[in-house]
Amino acid sequence: MSSLPLAGIRVLDLSTVLAAPVTATFLGDFGAEVVKVEEPGRGDFTRGTATGGRSPYWAQEARNKKSVTLDLRTAAGQRLIRDLVPHFDVVITNYRPPTLQKWGLDPDALSVLAPDTVLVYVTGYGLTGPYRDRGSFDRIASAFAGLTHVTGDADRPPVRSGYSTIDYMAAYLGAFSVVTALYHRDTVGGGGQIIDLALYEAGFRASEDALTSYAATGRIRERLGNRNPLIVPASDFTTADGRRLSLHAGTDPLFRRLTALMGRPELADAPEYATRGARVEHAEPLYALIAAWVAGHTADELAERLNDAGVPASPLMSIADIAADPHYLERGSIVHVEDPEFGELPMPAPIPRLSRTPGSIRTTGPALGEHNADVYQDLLGLTPAELTALHADGVI
Numbered sequence: 001m002s003s004l005p006l007a008g009i010r011v012l013d014l015s016t017v018l019a020a021p022v023t024a025t026f027l028g029d030f031g032a033e034v035v036k037v038e039e040p041g042r043g044d045f046t047r048g049t050a051t052g053g054r055s056p057y058w059a060q061e062a063r064n065k066k067s068v069t070l071d072l073r074t075a076a077g078q079r080l081i082r083d084l085v086p087h088f089d090v091v092i093t094n095y096r097p098p099t100l101q102k103w104g105l106d107p108d109a110l111s112v113l114a115p116d117t118v119l120v121y122v123t124g125y126g127l128t129g130p131y132r133d134r135g136s137f138d139r140i141a142s143a144f145a146g147l148t149h150v151t152g153d154a155d156r157p158p159v160r161s162g163y164s165t166i167d168y169m170a171a172y173l174g175a176f177s178v179v180t181a182l183y184h185r186d187t188v189g190g191g192g193q194i195i196d197l198a199l200y201e202a203g204f205r206a207s208e209d210a211l212t213s214y215a216a217t218g219r220i221r222e223r224l225g226n227r228n229p230l231i232v233p234a235s236d237f238t239t240a241d242g243r244r245l246s247l248h249a250g251t252d253p254l255f256r257r258l259t260a261l262m263g264r265p266e267l268a269d270a271p272e273y274a275t276r277g278a279r280v281e282h283a284e285p286l287y288a289l290i291a292a293w294v295a296g297h298t299a300d301e302l303a304e305r306l307n308d309a310g311v312p313a314s315p316l317m318s319i320a321d322i323a324a325d326p327h328y329l330e331r332g333s334i335v336h337v338e339d340p341e342f343g344e345l346p347m348p349a350p351i352p353r354l355s356r357t358p359g360s361i362r363t364t365g366p367a368l369g370e371h372n373a374d375v376y377q378d379l380l381g382l383t384p385a386e387l388t389a390l391h392a393d394g395v396i
Helices: 019-029 056-061 075-087 097-103 107-113 138-145 165-188 199-205 210-217 252-262 265-269 276-281 283-294 299-308 319-324 326-331 372-380 384-392
Strands: 010-014 033-038 065-069 090-093 118-123 194-198 234-238 244-248 313-315 334-339 343-348
Touching: 010 019, 010 075, 019 033, 019 056, 019 065, 019 090, 019 118, 019 165, 056 343, 065 372, 075 107, 075 372, 090 165, 107 118, 107 194, 118 165, 138 165, 138 199, 165 194, 165 199, 194 199, 234 283, 244 283, 244 299, 252 265, 252 283, 252 299, 276 283, 299 313, 319 326, 372 384
Parallel strands: 010 033, 010 090, 033 065, 090 118, 118 194
Antiparallel strands: 234 244, 244 313, 334 343
């Protein structure tokens, strides 16, 4: 295997739940040395316990990381972290601005302390603006970004996504910003810089043309359920085995393929369905025809027939479906990693897939404070006696 592309880059993960630490996870997947700072005795939220244990979630999202413990609420802990920062190429944190200032971790302080370090601040509302001091999580960011407002059926209250979508979108933005800043530092000689990423901005950037359309027409994007009123047919349907199947035949060529498969090729030339505009106008009777046809087939069988005919379709997949799906497995989207506590664990592979320098999972999430001696002695030159004293004082 080729060397990992971020080998030699050292990242300090000074964050918790969820976008910021996952940013560090993505960088670690591609070779960065990631040191995770955790609260002594308790550890990160994703450990899943109050006593610093390990959960399968931790095994996945703390993969390729080292763990050190440090109480940032103490003056000694704050001195240690400031000693550590200059040894890292990247520092990632997500504490609120008032906390950052109280602990001496704000951008002004750290950029003077480590001028060549890329400083990543993933905060709820960013480092500027009237809401800068507010806290946030994925649910709140989704609400503020407008994503929740447009999610769900038109005749029901909005719902959030079933996953922490914005957290992971923001993590990818964070990782992209890091490699961009490192490229600038290392090829242009521009030094370090401050990356200011608000959690809600990932969801806002995914809002398609909602803002420009509103500015031009005054139209406010609302909930549409499973249907797009401008693309017909494209929806989900119930199959003979009680599952749901999603299909998209919204273009004229796709619709013609669908009607041929349905045994109703004449529908493609019928005036009420022959064009995109006509199908939009007569969507309800068309959807009724498709629903009746889908109901006579099982999900897997019909998905295969549709895709063989060139019509994009998929059953709605549960995680159990995904875990057994041959495409996920053969493509390597799922990898099985040996964990010392849980045995063989399936988890998402490093994504995206690079042809020359693919990512890898070298270790699963570490034990709490497993690398205290390595990091504090190797980077800061502390002695075993000093580590023992810090531990006794509750600093590490």
